Amino acid sequence: MTRERTTGDDYSDTAEFYDILQADQDRRRAARLYGARLERAEVVVDAGAGSGLLTVLALESTSATVHAVEPAAPMRALLMTRLAGLRADQRARVTVHPWTLDACALSPRADLVVCNNVVPTIPPGQRHALWRGLGRALAPGGHAVLDTPPTEPPLREQVERLPRVRVGEDVFGATMTTRAEERLISVSFTYTVERDGRVIREHRDTFPLYPLPLPVLREEWRRAGLEDVACDAETLVVRRAR
Numbered sequence: 025m026t027r028e029r030t031t032g033d034d035y036s037d038t039a040e041f042y043d044i045l046q047a048d049q050d051r052r053r054a055a056r057l058y059g060a061r062l063e064r065a066e067v068v069v070d071a072g073a074g075s076g077l078l079t080v081l082a083l084e085s086t087s088a089t090v091h092a093v094e095p096a097a098p099m100r101a102l103l104m105t106r107l108a109g110l111r112a113d114q115r116a117r118v119t120v121h122p123w124t125l126d127a128c129a130l131s132p133r134a135d136l137v138v139c140n141n142v143v144p145t146i147p148p149g150q151r152h153a154l155w156r157g158l159g160r161a162l163a164p165g166g167h168a169v170l171d172t173p174p175t176e177p178p179l180r181e182q183v184e185r186l187p188r189v190r191v192g193e194d195v196f197g198a199t200m201t202t203r204a205e206e207r208l209i210s211v212s213f214t215y216t217v218e219r220d221g222r223v224i225r226e227h228r229d230t231f232p233l234y235p236l237p238l239p240v241l242r243e244e245w246r247r248a249g250l251e252d253v254a255c256d257a258e259t260l261v262v263r264r265a266r
Contacts (some may be wrong), residue, residue: 037227039098041215042075045186045198051077057259058138061169062086065136069093069161071125071154071168072142076103082138083114090118091134091161093125126157133163144173144209144233155248159264167253168262173236177204194219209233 054077062068062081065088070079073092082090094100100122107115121128137158146154158168181203188197195218202211211233217225238255245251245262254261 035096035098035229037215037229038213039075039102041196041198041213041227043102044189044191044196045215047075047077051081054078054081054140057171058140058169059085061136061167062088062138065134067091067132067134067136067163069125069130069134069137071137071139071158071161073103073120074099074141076106078138078140079103079118080106080110083110083118088117088136089132091121091128091130092118093121093123093128095122095124097122124153124157125161126153128157128161130161133166134161135163135166137161137166137168139168139170141171143170144236145231146234148234151244152248155244155250158262159249162264164264166263168250170260170262172256172258172260173241174209174233175237176235177207177209178202179204194224205232207235209235 058078059081063086065082065086068082068086068088069091070076070082071093073079073094076092076094079090079092082088092103094103100120103120107118107120139154139158143151143154162168181201184200184202186198186200188195190196197216197218199214200211201214202209204210209232210230212228212230215227215229216223241260242252246265249265250262251265252260252262
């Protein structure tokens, strides 16, 4: 009954449960972190668009041209479903790219790149490709906004239970467990489906995250021709170095 997997780029289990259990909370967070900057943008790149929450926020709240970059097919399927529910004139402003950012040829270049819940999931040896792609995607004077990654593993295991949701006869739930695993952060989601008080399905996805202190990021940005212009507990703002 239990399916357990350490996730690389296969989000098939997470894709099934994400909208019903996590999307509303993540939508509110995205609007709070990025909404004001989206309102001022003319060309937006959503790098690691996932299920498309930020992409749709940009399309619904602005008149910007939007590029949604998402290489993982299960999450891209959610993204395309979201786009299908928009008006035709909104869909006409978005292009979906099924590759990583460094493999995309974007034109025109963006005055805003948003990269949410992405940076700490990328292994150190592969982050240079993200920074290279980010630098190429930015127009002169443009900025990238990233959510601030964790800087170190947690001292103790942390467990969060997501609000349960009823769908017909079934109750969907999830538990998120965050713990240190050597020098990494291990985040596990255990998804359950209950019927008549009995668990009929259980799936577990584990995501490794790489802690990233700001000095490490600054050195990587310097090598990629980037620099930060603002950093706080929630977001980092980066531009091409002058």
